Amino acid sequence: GGSGSADRTAKGRRIIMEDSSKKLSEQLLFKAKNAYDDGAEGTAQKARDYAEGYKAFLDAAKTEREAVKRGIEMAEAEGFRPFRFGEKLERGGKYYYNNCGKSLYLFSLGSEDIERDGIRITAAHVDSPRLDLKQHPLFEEGGFSYFKTHYYGGIKKYQWVTIPLALHGVVVRADGSTVDVCVGEDESDPLFTIPDLLIHLASEQMTQPMNKGIKGENMNLLIGSEPFTDTEVSERVKLETMKLLSERYGITEEDFISAELSAVPAAKARDIGFDRSMVGAYGHDDRVCAYPELTALFECADSRHTMLVILADKEETGSDGVTGMQSDVLGDVIHAISDAYGASDAAVRAASACLSADVSAAFDPMHADVYDRRNAAVMGGGVVMNKYTGSRGKYGTSDASAEFVGRIRRILDGAGVVWQTAELGKVDAGGGGTVAAYIARHGINTVDLGVPVLSMHAPYETISKVDLYMTHLALCAFNSRD
Ligand code: MN
Ligand code: MN
Numbered sequence: 001g002g003s004g005s006a007d008r009t010a011k012g013r014r015i016i017m018e019d020s021s022k023k024l025s026e027q028l029l030f031k032a033k034n035a036y037d038d039g040a041e042g043t044a045q046k047a048r049d050y051a052e053g054y055k056a057f058l059d060a061a062k063t064e065r066e067a068v069k070r071g072i073e074m075a076e077a078e079g080f081r082p083f084r085f086g087e088k089l090e091r092g093g094k095y096y097y098n099n100c101g102k103s104l105y106l107f108s109l110g111s112e113d114i115e116r117d118g119i120r121i122t123a124a125h126v127d128s129p130r131l132d133l134k135q136h137p138l139f140e141e142g143g144f145s146y147f148k149t150h151y152y153g154g155i156k157k158y159q160w161v162t163i164p165l166a167l168h169g170v171v172v173r174a175d176g177s178t179v180d181v182c183v184g185e186d187e188s189d190p191l192f193t194i195p196d197l198l199i200h201l202a203s204e205q206m207t208q209p210m211n212k213g214i215k216g217e218n219m220n221l222l223i224g225s226e227p228f229t230d231t232e233v234s235e236r237v238k239l240e241t242m243k244l245l246s247e248r249y250g251i252t253e254e255d256f257i258s259a260e261l262s263a264v265p266a267a268k269a270r271d272i273g274f275d276r277s278m279v280g281a282y283g284h285d286d287r288v289c290a291y292p293e294l295t296a297l298f299e300c301a302d303s304r305h306t307m308l309v310i311l312a313d314k315e316e317t318g319s320d321g322v323t324g325m326q327s328d329v330l331g332d333v334i335h336a337i338s339d340a341y342g343a344s345d346a347a348v349r350a351a352s353a354c355l356s357a358d359v360s361a362a363f364d365p366m367h368a369d370v371y372d373r374r375n376a377a378v379m380g381g382g383v384v385m386n387k388y389t390g391s392r393g394k395y396g397t398s399d400a401s402a403e404f405v406g407r408i409r410r411i412l413d414g415a416g417v418v419w420q421t422a423e424l425g426k427v428d429a430g431g432g433g434t435v436a437a438y439i440a441r442h443g444i445n446t447v448d449l450g451v452p453v454l455s456m457h458a459p460y461e462t463i464s465k466v467d468l469y470m471t472h473l474a475l476c477a478f479n480s481r482d
Contacts, residue, residue, distance in 0.1 A: 035382040035418040035466035044277075047469035050295075051279055054468060055269040057291045058281045059185070062264045063168045064313045064323070067126035067287060068104045071294060071311055072096060075106050078298045085332060089340035094301055097333060103323040104311040105333045106294075108301040114341045118351030119334065120479050121308045121444065122297075123325065123435050124290040124358060125315030128283035129153030129457045131160065131194075131219060131263040133169075137256055140238035145224035147192075149263060150216070153316030157214040159458050161196040165221065169261035171251050179249045184266045191266050192221045221263050265459040272462055278379075279468070284461040286315065288468060289357035289450045296475030303480045306337065315358075315435055325438040334442070346443070353404070354446040355478055356436035357471070360384045361424050362452035362463075370429045375422055377452035379463075382418030382470040386448040389424065391431020398440035400447035408447055408478070415477035418470050422452075449474060 036044055061067035075096050083095040089109060097105040103126075110117070131149040139146055151157065166184025173179065184191045196214070197205050205213055227236035228243065242253055269281035290311050297309045314324035321327065331345075334352075338345035363376040377384040387405055390397030412419045424432055440446040451471050454462040 032378070032381060032420065033418045035380055035464075035470050038382075038416065038418045040416060043469070044466065047465040048276065050469045050472060051271075051465040053295070054288070054291050055279060055281070058269040058279075058283065058287055061126070061287060062128075062166070062185075062283060063130075063262055064102045064125075064127040064311075065170065065260075066168065067290060067311060068098065068101055071104045071106070071126075071290075072098060074294055074298070078301065080106060080108075083336070085336065089336055091340055093340075097329075099313075099323050099329055102313040103329075104309075105329070106297060106309040106311075107333070107337060108297070108307050109337065109340060110306040111304040112306070114306055114338065114351075115343045115347040116351060117305060118348060118353060119306045119308050119337065121310065121352060121354035121439065121446075122293045122357050122475055122478065123310035123312060123354060123439055124293050124450075125286045125312040125325075125435060126290050127153070127313050127316050128264075128285055128287070129155045129316055131165070131221070133221075133256065133259065133261040133263070135257050135259075137261070138238060138242065138253055139220075140235045143225060143227075143237060144222060145237045145241040146220040147223055147261075147263075149194075149219050149221055151219065152262065154457055156210065156458070157216060157219065158196075158210060160219065161194045161214055163193065163459055164191045164266040165193055165263040166266040167192060167221075167261055167263055169259065171249060171255050171261070172258040173251060173255050179251065181249065181261060192223055192263060194219050194221055267460055277466070278462050278464050280460050280462050282459055282461070284451070284453050284463050285359045285456055286357070286450070288359060288453070288463050289471060292468065292472040292475050293357055295472050296479055299476050300479035305479065307479050308333065308337070310435075312435055319435055319438050325435040330439065331442060349443045352444045353407070353478075354436075354439045354444050355408070355449045355475065356434050356439060356446050357475065358434040358436075358448055358450045359453040359456060359463075360386055360422055360448070360450060361456060362454045364454055370425045372423070372426050376425075377420055377422035379452050379454065380466055381420040381452070382467060383412075383420075383449060383474045384452050384467075385419060385421045386423055386434075387421065389431065389433050389436065389448060391424075391433075392428060396431075396433045396437065398437040398446055400436075400445065404445040404447055408449070411477050411481050412474055414481060415473065417474045417477055418466075419449075419474060 061070045080094040080096045083097045091109050094108045130152050132152045134148045137147040171179050224241035228240040265282035272278035272280040293309045312325045314321050319325040335345045338348045360377045362379045388397040388399035436446045451467045
């Protein structure tokens with residue numbers, strides 16, 4: 001009632017008058033944290049150790065197919081078994097569902113009442129921006145052979161020319177057999193590149209805006225220059241290139257029609273800085289969250305809670321298709337899990353919670369004008385929560401509720417995780433989305449949480465090791481705490 005409220009107000013005034021201003025400031029004002037000053041023993045060293053496993057994962061998993069393959073290897077080593085729809089799941093079991101080799105669902109079934117406890121879901125995506133080959137990719141021009149590409153995801157095209165590129169993917173031959181392709185990762189492999197105009201002749205090109213300087217249709221991968229020996233045939237360079245591909249992979253030009261081949265940056269994950277505090281690599285977005293999802297699942301898989309880890313595909317192009325998060329597969333997996341408990345899957349979904357584990361933009365002091373300093377993620381500031389994503393008036397976001405943010409806040413603070421909250425940039429500066437909305441649409445409370453990244457979507461992105469480690473700790477806390 002009214003008198004109780006008046007009592008509280010009086011008490012509040014008394015506290016304020018008795019306290020020094022410094023103490024008051026500590027009590028009332030928010031203070032941003034730094035992961036290096038978290039008060040725990042050896043956090044920086046633990047983060048450095050943790051990053052070693054992450055770098056190896058990055059180098060083994062440059063495409064969604066490779067990430068799924070590596071995820072399955074890691075899961076099988078932890079006792080997870082393959083699951084097919086129609087099979088009966090057992091409580092206490094650990095399973096994975098391989099969706100077409102391009103997205104992966106890993107789950108461990110706990111002992112709690114699942115209609116009350118729900119499923120703890122963490123979802124990251126394992127596709128990254130790259131240059132896909134067209135279905136008729138091979139051609140010869142001016143003494144060179146090339147592959148035509150169509151870029152995948154949001155890229156600044158000028159960043160992708162004159163850099164070393166590797167080729168990854170699969171070709172399905174006419175007889176239905178499949179051959180894996182991976183060229184450019186071994187030190188002895190050749191590489192590929194997209195040439196750009198020399199500066200000496202670029203006076204016209206250099207007057208173009210940055211989105212026009214390099215044209216998507218001209219992003220052709222240089223793959224050969226030596227002609228076939230017989231001078232009587234036409235397109236001798238193209239023929240020589242195709243001959244080499246046929247010898248190595250047993251394919252014909254027509255087989256590219258049923259192929260998925262992608263040019264990705266050839267660089268390996270490496271430490272950045274004299275202090276080795278950061279990691280530079282291709283495709284942090286979003287393997288930097290996929291890897292902690294896996295380690296946090298394996299660390300907590302024997303808890304009494306039911307957990308589901310999702311490695312999604314097609315996030316960078318809108319989450320469509322069989323392997324994107326807009327497909328019905330998530331609902332099917334939840335139904336299969338619920339079935340093992342004889343539970344209503346609507347009840348399970350309503351009790352479930354999800355961290356959409358994706359990257360956010362790290363504040364870049366060299367481009368400070370696009371960020372709101374008060375709501376920007378700082379590298380070294382720990383794992384970052386984005387209550388909402390979207391752009392221009394919060395379009396395209398699920399916008400987590402205050403109650404759900406409060407619940408995650410208590411979990412993270414209770415576990416001593418250093419974390420921060422942010423949004424992608426200044427209002428109307430741009431924006432972006434994640435898979436959060438496509439999970440929330442199932443009636444599952446969802447919020448975005450992940451690692452701040454510098455140069456997001458560039459061929460070489462940078463993250464902080466302590467932020468990565470805090471993400472692992474955050475996901476562990478989410479999986480295991482009540
Ligand atoms: Mn992402
Ligand atoms: Mn992205």
